[in-house]
Amino acid sequence: MYTRDVYTLCIVALMSISHTLLGLLESGPRHGYDLKRAFDEKFGHDRPLHYGQVYSTMSRLLKNGLVEVEAIEAGDGPERKRYAITDAGVTDVERWLATPQKPEEYLQSALYTKVVLALLTHRNAGDILDVQRSEHLRSMRILTDRKRNGDLADQLICDHALFHLEADLRWLELTAARLDRLREAVTR
């Protein structure tokens, strides 16, 4: 189990990249360059991945036994390794998908990645959203409770947090309602 509290935003982001790449490998072995292209196409949008990032991430995954090198193709330019996911890697992706994100601001990119990956790997994306909602509600319950027993300052601070969480939840609901359309779009 992860000890979620020690994570920072950047680690979350880093972790997301390694899990995302792992998830992309689930559909079949790929070259490092293919992986970068697939990532950029589905999730990169305005921030394409550096190839160096792919290389270092894959090295770490190799070290942890989550991927293996299936073949090395010699040619001009850099060596081309074909990576494949190991069983341990599949388990890791699964665990990652099932673990809700800590309710934080601006987490939708991580959530979005998870949902798309789930759809790509034919997992139940609705479950991810449900689990996330539950996690959000857990936070909201704590805030609501604190608010009910706190002074005005507490109430205002909690309300601020509550409204943000509520916004996330609305996004979750909306995404849940559009899962079918999203599946069509990403698997096309």
Added chain:
Amino acid sequence: MTTPPTGSLLTAQDLRKTYGHTHALDGAGFAIHPGEVVAIMGPSGSGKSTLLHCLAGILPPDSGSIMYNGREMTSMSDGERSALRRSEFGFVFQFGQLVPELTCVENVALPLRLNGTSRKEAERAALGWMERLEVDDLKGKRPGEVSGGQGQRVAVARALVTGPRVLFADEPTGALDSFNGERVMDLFTDAARSTNAAVVLVTHEARVASYSDREIVVRDGRSRDMERAI
């Protein structure tokens, strides 16, 4: 289907209910302990109101089992279920629940009078609950003359007046702004907890659901208990 945990006051298993060709419930389950507040969430049309209506014995499910306090509700007659609703359950709906021609205190006293309590006694008890919900100054007014938040608090008082063991609330703040909605929820859950009543709360609003202890998600007629899913 997992067996419900022991100590549950109201449980349901594998409920199915069809309206025409629509499967409102398609194998839903539910469990609640005394003193627990459980939110039923889900998108509109997912079947959450139908689940509440079945749990409350308002609608009989097509199949499945609902146990209340050790008794199978699906095999009760309509009269028995009505009696149960009168004495053991309380209800708060979004709207359309206060009888417009009765005064507020008469509205609150209504469930007691259905149980045969004398008018005087019923209205005295009603007034007590109206005080707790801070609407006792409205007693002589008609529902049309009070604000939405006040009316909803009157409705909560009415739901509580019989000392029910289970309270059913269907979008209780649906017609209210967030300030009034929270006020109603504060008073409602406080009162429910103080009497150790279980609360089944149907809502699509996270802020309302955050007054619950846990939530159940209904999607396409199937329920998912989030507590045990993690």
Added chain:
Amino acid sequence: MSARQWGRDLALGARFAVTGGREGWVRMTLTSVGVGLGVALLLLCTAMPNVIAARGEAEDARHVDMYAKTLPPRADNTLLVGNTDTTWRDDDVLGRLVEPEGARAPLPAGLDRFPAKGEMVVSPALKELLDSGDAKLLRERLPYRITGTIGESGLKGSHELMYYAGASGLKPAVYSPVTRLAKFGEPDVEPEKTDPVLLLMVLVVLVVLLTPVAVFIAAAVRFGGERRDRRLAALRLVGSDRSMTRRIAAGEALAGALLGLAVGTVFFLLGRQRLGAGELMGFSVWPSYLDPSPVLAALVAVAVPVAAVLVTLLAMRGVVVEPLGVVRAAGQRRRRLWWRLLPPLAGLGLLYPMLGQGHKNGEFNQYQVVGGVVLLLFGITALLPWVVEAVVGRLGSGPLSWQLAVRRLQLSSGTAARMVNGIAVAVAGAIALQMLFAGTQSQYTKSTGHNPGRIQMQVQFSGPKLAPGIEREFTGTKGVRATVALARSSYGDSRTAGERSGGMTVANCAALRELATLPSCEDGDVFVTRTRSGYQNPENSAEIALLKPGRRLYIDPSFYSSDHGLELPWTVPANVRAVDAREDSLNNDNSVLVTPGALPAGAAKAEYSNGVYLRLDPSVPDSRDYVRNAVARIDPLAQTYGWVATQEDSKYSSIRTGLFIGSAFVLALIGASLLVSQLEQLRERRKLLSALVAFGTRRRTLSLSVLWQTALPVGLGLVLATTVGVTLGVVLLKMAGTAVAMDWASVLTMTGVGAAVVGAVTLLSLPPLLRMMRPTGLRTE
């Protein structure tokens, strides 16, 4: 305010009425059907003058004047007509034997040629009856071959039973069933002066029947009023001002009324065919008779929409439509009594000067009568909301169902009162009329002096018949228990009648006992009654003196040289007794009563009979028709009468029939409107009912509260209706100059009928109520 703006707003409202979605269509349908029913009834009324005229014409075209004092001489253009009217069970069958005396004999209306002897032409209804096989006895009575049907012009209604049969050898005579005529038609008689009391009745019947229809139409345009008010609030929100809102509402009502007119016309046209095919209380017409008179129909076409707009504007007065909802001003302001008392008081004021005029046989001012009665009846609709509010406001606690009902009524007593208005007006009118009818009944019902317990049927032959054997014709007939056959003969103190002569009644002992109280009697006895009632000289001392035992008299003396009698010598037997005639003697033509055995042989040839009296066996079905068949065999032109104790004046009874027919329509109409508004109220409360059921309210409690909710205003309405009805009844009786006697039984009957209609409506609305109480009503759409 420009006319254009008016028109625009009205048109806008009309558009709202027809483009309101499913909900709007339901409301529109209810309104137009409601108004349509009322309009159809009004159109039916406008057709009445034409019905009366058309029936009069048809009657005139075939009328045979049986009471003509002289007969025209036989000629090429004369026709002999024999009246053979008969009765089949309880239906009258008009029968005519026709025998043209020349080529130019007048053909009865509806026939294209005369039936030959042994043939008959029948009305379609009679043909159907005879073909049905149900009327075998009637077929036996009319042993003619059917060769055609009577055309529409020869009949007054589609259900009339009538036939023309060919005959030969008819013998016309004045005051006999056979007459000679050169043309059909009623002789010009001076129109009878209309009895003012009968006229009063006709006017009141019309008003009493039409007022509820008006109230009903007014209620119909308000169907769906509450929902409409909410929509108007939405209009206010987007910027229409109060008067605009009112005009838009009026436009909606106008659209409903116009559609109602169309629907009503369709209803009327359909109903016309129906009415033409049907029969009500022995009254049938041809569809073509039901032609609305153009002026009256135009009046309906104008009055209904105008009334709809006025009623809406009036109702909107008490309602303040604000952009965020509807405030019922009337709910907050107590209703004031004083102006509500004005219409009934004004009505009484109009009627008061006419008190007692019927007695003096003076004329009633028709407008004053109609105005007064209308004001009194409409006074109910003004008073009822006040009464309901005043009473309901004071009602205290009771069981929960009672509390629910009372509170609801307190909040919207106007709706409740509106619902009951129609029935209250109808009941009040009916009570008043009942009183008028009951009070004047004795004036228009005459005792026939007949005792139907003694004799059930009387047969009158078309002419004298030789008496012996007549009795046997009947004693063999099925259903006849006893025959009282009286023959008459004559006697004189010389062969040529001489100084003293007279008639004698010859009959057996049983028959003679129907005439006089006989101490004993056997064949051969002779009696003389001491007195004869109805004669100038009731004492029969002369006859008693003449009939001395042993005196020589002559039976059937010759009175004129041309009229030779048998001149049979007769010695008065020794046992002549003076007896007392019965007060209720069947026949007191003669004071000399003789048993056949007392007369010399051969006297039977001088015994003539005009008819017989029959006692029937009540256990034999159709006994009267067996008798009629027997009579038809002996004498087709004979008349048979069933004995009844009393006989109503025909005009009086036709007014009464009219009232009953009208009341049936009006009550059905009011029941329908009650049902519609009841269902509508339930529909509007569907969600609340479901919520109440959800938290465990017993269905019984809710059903009871609905019942109370109806029963309370209806009860109050009936009390008010009884008060006004009795008042009006008393006034009408005083106007007719008749002693005021309370006929509580009929008052109770009328209120009972009103209550029964309401009960039926409540019963009919229970299934939908129970359906609406299903928890599925909680589901949001």
